[in-house]
Amino acid sequence: MLTDIQIAQSTELTDIRTVAERAGIGEEYLEQYGRHKAKIDPKLLSDSPRADGKLVLVTAITPTPAGEGKTTTTVGLADALRHIGRNSVVALREPSLGPVFGVKGGAAGGGYAQVVPMEDINLHFTGDFHAVGAANNLLAALLDNHIYQGNALNLDPRRITWRRCVDMNDRQLRFVVDGLGGRINGTPREDGYDITVASEVMAVLCLSSGIEDLKDRLSKIIVGYTYDEKPVTAGDLRAAGAMAALLKDALKPNLVQTLEHTPALIHGGPFANIAHGCNSVLATKMALKLGDYAVTEAGFGADLGAEKFIDIKCRIAGLKPSAVVVVATVRALKLHGGLSKDDLKREDLAALEKGLPNLLRHVRNITEVFRLPCVVAINRFPDDTGAELALVEEKCRGLGVNVALSEVWAKGGAGGVKLAEEVVRLCEEERGFSFCYESELSIEQKLNAIARRVYGGAGVELLPAAKKVAKQLAELGFGNLPVCVAKTQYSFTDDPKFLGAPEGFTVTVRNLKVSAGAGFVVALTGDIMTMPGLPRVPAAEQIDVDKEGRITGLF
Numbered sequence: 066m067l068t069d070i071q072i073a074q075s076t077e078l079t080d081i082r083t084v085a086e087r088a089g090i091g092e093e094y095l096e097q098y099g100r101h102k103a104k105i106d107p108k109l110l111s112d113s114p115r116a117d118g119k120l121v122l123v124t125a126i127t128p129t130p131a132g133e134g135k136t137t138t139t140v141g142l143a144d145a146l147r148h149i150g151r152n153s154v155v156a157l158r159e160p161s162l163g164p165v166f167g168v169k170g171g172a173a174g175g176g177y178a179q180v181v182p183m184e185d186i187n188l189h190f191t192g193d194f195h196a197v198g199a200a201n202n203l204l205a206a207l208l209d210n211h212i213y214q215g216n217a218l219n220l221d222p223r224r225i226t227w228r229r230c231v232d233m234n235d236r237q238l239r240f241v242v243d244g245l246g247g248r249i250n251g252t253p254r255e256d257g258y259d260i261t262v263a264s265e266v267m268a269v270l271c272l273s274s275g276i277e278d279l280k281d282r283l284s285k286i287i288v289g290y291t292y293d294e295k296p297v298t299a300g301d302l303r304a305a306g307a308m309a310a311l312l313k314d315a316l317k318p319n320l321v322q323t324l325e326h327t328p329a330l331i332h333g334g335p336f337a338n339i340a341h342g343c344n345s346v347l348a349t350k351m352a353l354k355l356g357d358y359a360v361t362e363a364g365f366g367a368d369l370g371a372e373k374f375i376d377i378k379c380r381i382a383g384l385k386p387s388a389v390v391v392v393a394t395v396r397a398l399k400l401h402g403g404l405s406k407d408d409l410k411r412e413d414l415a416a417l418e419k420g421l422p423n424l425l426r427h428v429r430n431i432t433e434v435f436r437l438p439c440v441v442a443i444n445r446f447p448d449d450t451g452a453e454l455a456l457v458e459e460k461c462r463g464l465g466v467n468v469a470l471s472e473v474w475a476k477g478g479a480g481g482v483k484l485a486e487e488v489v490r491l492c493e494e495e496r497g498f499s500f501c502y503e504s505e506l507s508i509e510q511k512l513n514a515i516a517r518r519v520y521g522g523a524g525v526e527l528l529p530a531a532k533k534v535a536k537q538l539a540e541l542g543f544g545n546l547p548v549c550v551a552k553t554q555y556s557f558t559d560d561p562k563f564l565g566a567p568e569g570f571t572v573t574v575r576n577l578k579v580s581a582g583a584g585f586v587v588a589l590t591g592d593i594m595t596m597p598g599l600p601r602v603p604a605a606e607q608i609d610v611d612k613e614g615r616i617t618g619l620f
Contacts, residue, residue: 069175070619072324073183079326088154088320088328088355089115096317098191101182104317105330107275107347110354117353118152119387119492123362123442124371124431126424127564128554131397131409134175134444134474138392138481139362141178141473142442142488144325145481146358151489153327154356155180158344158364159194159319159334160187161262163234163597166605170620176474178481180321180329184616193270194232194261194334196315200283200308201230201264207304208288209244212252218297222254225289226578228595232261236598263339263595268583270312271333271345272381279316280309286582296541298581318348325478328355337364338554339595341373341585346382358492365554367391367427368519375435376500376515377547377585385498388491389431389439390484392471393424395449395457401565410448417453421460422566426521426557428466434518436499438491442471442484504545508535508586511548512574520557522570527577531588534577538586541579549585551593559591 067075081103085095094106123139136157143155157180160172171187173180180186189195205227212220231238238258244251261267265286273279284300291297299305318332332348335341342364343349352359363370371389379385395417396409402420404413424441431439441461443454458468469487472480502514512525527535538544550572555561558570576589599605607618 118357122386123390124367125392127366129397137175140174141481143360144478145485148478152357154352156330156352156361167234177477178473193315200311201266219291227288234597259595282582337370342370412450426566436497531574
């Protein structure tokens with residue numbers, strides 16, 4: 066059996082100019098990065114007379130080590146829509162080097178439902194992440210230089226909130242002390258690093274509507290507080306212009322293709338457990354302008370990615386999904402039902418039935434909380450039995466939701482035709498649309514709404530530090546912002562050990578911080594970290610490049 070990278074390398078790619086032409090992108094908007102990658106000038110959005118297409122959001126059940134295949138399904142669905150004669154464009158996030166070299170591997174899909182060139186996409190691509198890291202670290206350098214040069218803004222070195230970043234899993238950098246070695250080397254202080262995808266600069270890039278909006282958002286980033294507890298911003302440091310100069314090309318969406326040559330826009334990459342987890346607003350709007358169906362995804366389970374996609378991205382950008390796909394696998398549901406990973410290949414209807422509430426809660430959230438039409442896509446494995454598939458279908462039909470088997474990993478777009486047909490049908494339904502909470506609620510009320518309505522818990526408990534910050538943020542005028550919960554992706558709760566669909570639990574919020582440039586308040590729960598670490602056996606150990614320059618071991 067061929068690996069993902071072998072499948073990708075055995076496919077002959079179409080020249081990116083041909084892909085652009087197929088998508089209706091004129092050469093005047095195209096900036097080529099070799100033969101198979103290009104950036105698109107955002108002017109296309111204002112110049113195009115086309116009406117927007119339908120927005121299809123792909124999300125999933127709570128992730129497990131058994132895998133769900135959300136990106137694979139997203140890519141395969143876009144290809145499948147073209148199989149049934151529909152003009153589709155797929156919009157995805159860029160992979161972070163952290164997971165690529167860590168546990169998860171790449172994020173370009175899998176099997177015969179991939180975006181290519183997968184090696185480039187998973188590694189440096191067009192340099193967007195490096196630009197984000199450079200802008201983030203420029204702000205950090207300007208901040209520390211300001212303190213060194215006399216600290217006219219009266220910044221309290223103990224209350225600096227801005228951290229440096231690197232796009233790598235490196236636990237050694239979570240907490241550092243810098244500025245050592247005497248006065249000439251700066252002011253000693255506690256510092257730390259985040260992974261680049263957790264940087265507020267990444268969120269700002271992904272939520273900006275253009276260069277002027279980008280500069281405005283960058284200027285609002287809060288880097289710390291004065292001795293009398295007043296916020297200091299990147300605008301106060303006069304950093305926004307230089308940061309925007311570093312990001313001006315990164316702001317442009319990237320064009321590539323699927324294995325079946327469907328146009329694919331890949332842009333931005335915030336994690337959904339520690340950030341808002343969606344590709345850029347510009348790429349999504351461009352996909353809507355270019356295709357009759359724009360297929361996009363949100364990270365991890367629907368309690369994280371889809372909730373943030375709707376409550377943050379749709380609210381800020383004025384977007385509304387026409388249909389939602391919830392991806393699940395029988396083996397993942399059996400794991401949620403308590404079956405061990407070694408036993409997932411055997412039929413076990415009892416474990417499946419015990420795990421199904423996880424899927425059903427995600428489905429109810431989509432149809433009842435957000436009031437959107439939904440289909441469940443079962444990413445089929447060879448060992449799934451007819452009885453198991455029938456049980457999933459029966460339970461979903463009880464909620465008025467259809468199930469479509471997806472075999473895009475093995476068959477490409479042809480394996481997703483039934484799913485594509487159901488998505489088209491759902492897109493024609495007229496339904497209401499609602500957020501989980503209203504902007505006028507307090508920060509604590511919004512968090513309680515998410516915990517109760519989406520997670521299925523009893524509510525949230527704000528620890529004293531979080532209560533104090535919530536009061537300060539409200540006084541500073543940030544109380545009406547949406548909230549972005551930083552939480553484990555492995556459970557509806559803030560404890561990764563609780564699988565399935567637990568009830569009655571309390572989510573503990575240990576602290577809050579405002580991402581004023583991005584336009585949301587981050588709630589830190591559980592043991593969530595903004596700098597991951599590498600596992601005992603990192604994926605990096607398997608990656609190599611031969612004398613011909615061909616990369617191996619990437620997945």
